[in-house]
Amino acid sequence: MNLERLPRVRLAHLPTPLEPLERLSAALAGPGGGPDIWIKRDDCTGLATGGNKARKLEYLMGAALECGAEAVATQGATQSNHARQTAAAAARLGLECHVLLENRTGFTDRDYAENGNVLLDRLCGAVVHRCPPRDDMEAALAELVAGLPGGADRVYAIPGGGSNAIGATGYANAAAELVEQTDAMGLGVDAIVLASGSAGTHAGMVTGLLGAGSRIPVYGVSVRAESAPQEARVLGLARETAAHIGLPGTVDAAVIRVDDRFVGPGYGVPAESTVEAVRTMAELEGILLDPVYTGKTFAGLLGMIREGAFRSGERVVFLHTGGSSALFAYPGWFEAKRAQAA
Numbered sequence: 001m002n003l004e005r006l007p008r009v010r011l012a013h014l015p016t017p018l019e020p021l022e023r024l025s026a027a028l029a030g031p032g033g034g035p036d037i038w039i040k041r042d043d044c045t046g047l048a049t050g051g052n053k054a055r056k057l058e059y060l061m062g063a064a065l066e067c068g069a070e071a072v073a074t075q076g077a078t079q080s081n082h083a084r085q086t087a088a089a090a091a092r093l094g095l096e097c098h099v100l101l102e103n104r105t106g107f108t109d110r111d112y113a114e115n116g117n118v119l120l121d122r123l124c125g126a127v128v129h130r131c132p133p134r135d136d137m138e139a140a141l142a143e144l145v146a147g148l149p150g151g152a153d154r155v156y157a158i159p160g161g162g163s164n165a166i167g168a169t170g171y172a173n174a175a176a177e178l179v180e181q182t183d184a185m186g187l188g189v190d191a192i193v194l195a196s197g198s199a200g201t202h203a204g205m206v207t208g209l210l211g212a213g214s215r216i217p218v219y220g221v222s223v224r225a226e227s228a229p230q231e232a233r234v235l236g237l238a239r240e241t242a243a244h245i246g247l248p249g250t251v252d253a254a255v256i257r258v259d260d261r262f263v264g265p266g267y268g269v270p271a272e273s274t275v276e277a278v279r280t281m282a283e284l285e286g287i288l289l290d291p292v293y294t295g296k297t298f299a300g301l302l303g304m305i306r307e308g309a310f311r312s313g314e315r316v317v318f319l320h321t322g323g324s325s326a327l328f329a330y331p332g333w334f335e336a337k338r339a340q341a342a
């Protein structure tokens with residue numbers, strides 16, 4: 001694995017911290033103990049409140065600049081964290097930015113439509129375009145780019161979630177960073193739990209671990225798709241990423257695992273377990289998760305622990321991929337619970 005030869009612009013605060021969650025681990029331990037939960041703070045990458053897209057954008061913006069692009073365009077759901085971080089990266093690099101936001105949830109309230117990430121998209125100077133739900137959002141993005149001055153010659157299109165082989169390389173790099181950190185700490189890790197959405201994070205992590213010679217199992221928690229199609233998508237992208245970064249051999253399908261039980265009503269719609277997970281992390285650790293991705297992912301980890309998936313003392317790393325800005329677009333879901341009497 002040689003990432004040095006790929007175009008990259010430094011945008012993220014790296015390495016992100018890897019920290020133990022002691023109160024959470026103690027609270028979740030049963031009579032026979034429980035796993036030690038660690039958190040990889042990719043919510044602290046910077047770029048307008050942080051998150052996983054910062055790592056992908058280092059390589060995507062590197063490619064855009066290499067093409068001589070003067071503008072970038074991308075697409076996502078209305079409350080896309082990817083759109084927000086793309087807007088921030090473009091601002092930092094002096095590029096014009098267009099974001100195409102799909103109303104995937106059908107929510108029409110003002111907070112969802114305008115607060116949270118949308119407020120930050122605009123604050124960073126992005127031009128916001130909207131569209132109703134569409135099956136092929138990449139085609140919608142291509143149409144948008146074609147209609148902008150200079151078209152694709154001037155405007156670099158970044159796929160939704162930044163999830164192509166170029167973007168996923170950011171997570172191959174994150175895997176190398178994590179292995180370096182755990183080696184330096186002498187920390188043996190038994191599992192990594194992460195969100196599986198547009199798949200770049202999951203695919204990049206799996207590919208990077210392979211490149212680093214690590215055998216840590218990765219558990220993806222789906223935020224949208226059913227397990228089988230999501231596993232196929234992650235595997236396809238992992239193989240493309242392996243080729244992109246020059247990894248010999250192929251990615252084995254057996255290392256791709258996706259759990260689809262925590263999606264709830266659908267993409268971008270919190271389940272009861274999502275709200276519980278967001279509250280638990282905030283109340284026990286003062287760390288903010290989000291209603292669309294990390295809340296569902298952490299609900300998945302809570303579910304695995306309750307099912308006894310981990311032995312006492314096993315170490316599990318929860319990858320915090322960011323997204324807390326979206327909390328402000330979902331205020332009704334997280335109204336303060338009455339304080340419990342001490």
Ligand SMILES: *Cc1c(COP(=O)(O)O)cnc(C)c1O
Pocket residue numbers: 051052053080081082161163195196197198199200201202290293294321322323324
């Ligand atoms: C985009 C996103 C994810 C999912 O990452 P993918 O690479 O799209 O699978 C997870 N968490 C947050 C906060 C995100 O914004």
